[in-house]
Amino acid sequence: MIAYLVRRILYAIPILIGVNLLTFALFFVVNTPDDMARMQLGIKRVTPEAIDRWKQQRGYDKPLFLNTGTGSAGTFTDTIFWQKSASMFVFDFGYSDDGRSISREIATRMGPSLAIALPTFLIGLVVYVSFALLMTLFRATALDLAGVALCVLLMSISGLFYIIGGQFLVSKLWHLVPISGYAGGADSLKFVVLPILIGVVGGIGSSSRWYRTIFLDEIGKDYVRTARAKGLSELRVLFTHVLKNALIPILTGVVVVIPLLFMGSLLTESFFGIPGLGSYTIDAINAQDFSVVRAMVFLGSVLYIAGLILTDVSYTVVDPRVRLR
Amino acid sequence: MNFLPVILWSDALVFLLLAVIVAVAVHVRERPHLRLPWQRVARSSVAMVSMLVLSCFLVIGLLDTLHYRVALPQTDAGEKVYSPEVLSVFDKLVEPLRAHTEKTYSAPFALHLYAKESLEDAQSHVVRDYPRLRYGGAHLADVSQRTADVAKRAAAGTFAGALVGLLLAWSLRRHLKQRAVQVTLVALAALCGALVNLATVYHVLGTDKVGQDVLYLSLKSIRTGLVIGTLTTLVTLPLALFLGVAAGYFRGWVDDVIQYVYTVLSSIPSVLLIAAAVLIMQVTIDTHPEWFETSAARADLRLVALCLILGLTSWTGLCRLLRGETLKLREMEYIQAAQAFGVSSMRILSRHIMPNVMHIILIALVMDFSALVLAEAVLSYVGVGVDPSMISFGTMINAARLEMGREPVVWWALASAFVFMLVLVLAANLFADAVRDAFDPRMNRTEGAA
Numbered sequence: 023m024i025a026y027l028v029r030r031i032l033y034a035i036p037i038l039i040g041v042n043l044l045t046f047a048l049f050f051v052v053n054t055p056d057d058m059a060r061m062q063l064g065i066k067r068v069t070p071e072a073i074d075r076w077k078q079q080r081g082y083d084k085p086l087f088l089n090t091g092t093g094s095a096g097t098f099t100d101t102i103f104w105q106k107s108a109s110m111f112v113f114d115f116g117y118s119d120d121g122r123s124i125s126r127e128i129a130t131r132m133g134p135s136l137a138i139a140l141p142t143f144l145i146g147l148v149v150y151v152s153f154a155l156l157m158t159l160f161r162a163t164a165l166d167l168a169g170v171a172l173c174v175l176l177m178s179i180s181g182l183f184y185i186i187g188g189q190f191l192v193s194k195l196w197h198l199v200p201i202s203g204y205a206g207g208a209d210s211l212k213f214v215v216l217p218i219l220i221g222v223v224g225g226i227g228s229s230s231r232w233y234r235t236i237f238l239d240e241i242g243k244d245y246v247r248t249a250r251a252k253g254l255s256e257l258r259v260l261f262t263h264v265l266k267n268a269l270i271p272i273l274t275g276v277v278v279v280i281p282l283l284f285m286g287s288l289l290t291e292s293f294f295g296i297p298g299l300g301s302y303t304i305d306a307i308n309a310q311d312f313s314v315v316r317a318m319v320f321l322g323s324v325l326y327i328a329g330l331i332l333t334d335v336s337y338t339v340v341d342p343r344v345r346l347r
Numbered sequence: 348m349n350f351l352p353v354i355l356w357s358d359a360l361v362f363l364l365l366a367v368i369v370a371v372a373v374h375v376r377e378r379p380h381l382r383l384p385w386q387r388v389a390r391s392s393v394a395m396v397s398m399l400v401l402s403c404f405l406v407i408g409l410l411d412t413l414h415y416r417v418a419l420p421q422t423d424a425g426e427k428v429y430s431p432e433v434l435s436v437f438d439k440l441v442e443p444l445r446a447h448t449e450k451t452y453s454a455p456f457a458l459h460l461y462a463k464e465s466l467e468d469a470q471s472h473v474v475r476d477y478p479r480l481r482y483g484g485a486h487l488a489d490v491s492q493r494t495a496d497v498a499k500r501a502a503a504g505t506f507a508g509a510l511v512g513l514l515l516a517w518s519l520r521r522h523l524k525q526r527a528v529q530v531t532l533v534a535l536a537a538l539c540g541a542l543v544n545l546a547t548v549y550h551v552l553g554t555d556k557v558g559q560d561v562l563y564l565s566l567k568s569i570r571t572g573l574v575i576g577t578l579t580t581l582v583t584l585p586l587a588l589f590l591g592v593a594a595g596y597f598r599g600w601v602d603d604v605i606q607y608v609y610t611v612l613s614s615i616p617s618v619l620l621i622a623a624a625v626l627i628m629q630v631t632i633d634t635h636p637e638w639f640e641t642s643a644a645r646a647d648l649r650l651v652a653l654c655l656i657l658g659l660t661s662w663t664g665l666c667r668l669l670r671g672e673t674l675k676l677r678e679m680e681y682i683q684a685a686q687a688f689g690v691s692s693m694r695i696l697s698r699h700i701m702p703n704v705m706h707i708i709l710i711a712l713v714m715d716f717s718a719l720v721l722a723e724a725v726l727s728y729v730g731v732g733v734d735p736s737m738i739s740f741g742t743m744i745n746a747a748r749l750e751m752g753r754e755p756v757v758w759w760a761l762a763s764a765f766v767f768m769l770v771l772v773l774a775a776n777l778f779a780d781a782v783r784d785a786f787d788p789r790m791n792r793t794e795g796a797a
Contacts, residue, residue, distance in 0.1 A: 040611035178773040
């Protein structure tokens with residue numbers, strides 16, 4: 023298993039290099055730093071000196087790949103690619119446009135992001151699986167049909183509606199929790215309840231329907247017939263046999279997102295004013311702070327690849343037949 | 348000619364897509380084995396009802412795709428000068444909706460503006476009151492007549508619409524056999540009739556901050572949603588099809604390279620990748636203002652670029668599916684037989700493999716459509732969606748979301764955008780489900796055995 027993990031991690035390196043090159047090409051080759059400077063300083067009435075100053079402040083005044091002007095070592099290192107892009111491999115993200123260290127921002131903002139994302143994920147998983155099991159239990163009845171219809175309806179509603187509607191109803195009309203904001207410690211509870219609730223409700227439609235298909239796939243298999251033939255109750259068959267065997271397809275979709283929980287949710291965080299990574303990203307997009315967006319893209323793909331590896335490991339936990347070599 | 352037809356980029360692509368769809372339809376029509384699954388779709392009344400609703404959206408979207416510019420009265424040294432405003436045939440049809448702009452917010456069916464203004468009364472005293480709307484219910488002399496007038500117009504419109512609907516349902520009775528479809532047709536026609544009769548004199552869904560009719564905005568948003576949902580497939584489809592099939596069939600280094608490319612692309616969280624690409628596209632568009640003749644052309648190019656970006660970031664899932672299916676297919680006896688006969692790879696791919704993965708493509712495309720319509724709203728909120736000047740569900744929601752904090756609440760713009768979106772996406776989802784059921788070979792069917 024260790025050998026397998028090492029191989030998987032080594033295999034991730036070329037992928038990350040690809041991501042790195044792609045973002046570098048997007049941000050520095052498609053548009054030159056001059057274009058970015060003009061964009062930031064305003065299109066019209068911008069002097070070449072202002073552009074040069076802007077580039078110098080951010081370290082964008084160097085050549086892209088090769089710097090022939092400096093000594094032997096500086097040929098590669100004293101370039102935009104080396105300083106802005108390759109440095110991300112050691113998680114050195116540099117500074118945002120307002121001069122703060124991006125790495126530090128990420129470290130402090132992960133907490134609030136997790137405070138919303140982790141409970142949403144866990145509660146959501148339990149709710150969706152239970153709802154799907156319920157529909158499976160009553161399969162091919164009017165109850166199942168109503169459940170599926172409800173799912174289709176819920177998944178046709180825009181995620182923005184859940185947030186805006188929930189804020190309006192719970193915070194503005196009923197005054198149960200504050201509309202937005204965040205506080206550390208125990209105070210955070212009243213701020214995180216609504217985002218978590220909305221996050222769970224918003225996902226019911228698509229997730230429950232997806233789990234229902236998985237369960238229905240399982241329920242047609244031979245081992246289920248055997249279990250029924252042994253005289254087990256339908257509930258028992260569902261919970262002990264079907265649920266366990268359905269874990270593999272469920273894990274495939276679920277484990278991958280666990281590391282990404284650190285990134286938080288873009289919409290929820292910005293609507294509720296949670297100082298997490300999601301709202302950080304949105305703010306950066308709106309302020310066109312390219313270095314933050316670049317850092318987030320890289321961080322996101324690192325976490326995604328971590329999720330893929332985690333998925334493989336999780337198979338060995340739930341399925342003794344799987345051996346990673 | 349006092350107008351100049353304008354073909355924007357998205358218009359041209361929509362027409363291209365339409366031509367492809369018509370060609371495919373003709374191709375399918377002639378072949379019974381391809382027609383069979385579509386006949387299954389046609390037998391499902393849920394599918395047909397949602398198809399009917401979708402086609403209403405489609406007609407509006409297509410009418411809104413025929414653009415033109417009106418000639419201005421003055422000429423420039425003998426040459427005609429055209430208005431910089433790009434209009435569509437749909438704009439012309441709903442002229443009253445577009446032209447009837449108030450000063451600011453007004454509630455649905457309101458006669459008065461949302462905000463108080465200083466008015467002069469008969470004795471030329473200045474009083475603070477809600478002024479009457481310029482257009483909404485302007486034909487009423489007395490405010491108290493409103494309820495009766497609305498009811499009368501709604502009833503008349505519903506009656507006329509239902510009559511037309513019944514006539515239509517009767518004349519199409521051979522094609523639309525299901526009762527549910529006929530009922531939907533009549534109901535839709537009645538709704539249209541009532542809307543037409545009311546919308547000419549009232550703001551049925553109110554007006555927004557700058558006084559534009561919300562019904563007009565909602566109807567205009569349909570095209571944007573449809574364009575994003577469909578044009579994206581023009582990018583996704585060829586990429587996923589060729590790369591996926593090639594990776595699965597040739598294996599070896601081709602497979603390695605293609606797998607590497609889609610793993611890299613799919614390992615970046617899609618919203619971030621889209622955001623990054625859109626930011627860059629924005630810089631390019633903003634630094635080249637000389638490319639665009641009108642602001643509509645700029646907004647339109649941004650829309651096309653957004654479709655391109657969405658397509659470039661979302662083909663990986665379908666590609667992976669197609670690769671897997673091709674890996675399975677290439678071991679089938681009929682492929683091996685073809686290889687043994689010395690049939691060229693190109694011919695095997697085009698004659699034996701591609702037709703057998705078409706159902707996967709079709710299912711993926713119809714399932715993606717609703718996701719893309721929903722994604723547009725989210726992206727516009729994030730600030731990486733369509734141009735702010737382009738009317739879309741996303742820009743409507745974005746403009747309206749702060750209005751929930753007002754007193755009294757301005758709910759109508761937001762509600763309209765959500766309801767229109769819900770109907771569109773729900774119809775698309777239901778139709779997609781029916782298509783999947785009809786095309787998925789894993790489904791158990793009795794008719795196949797017969």
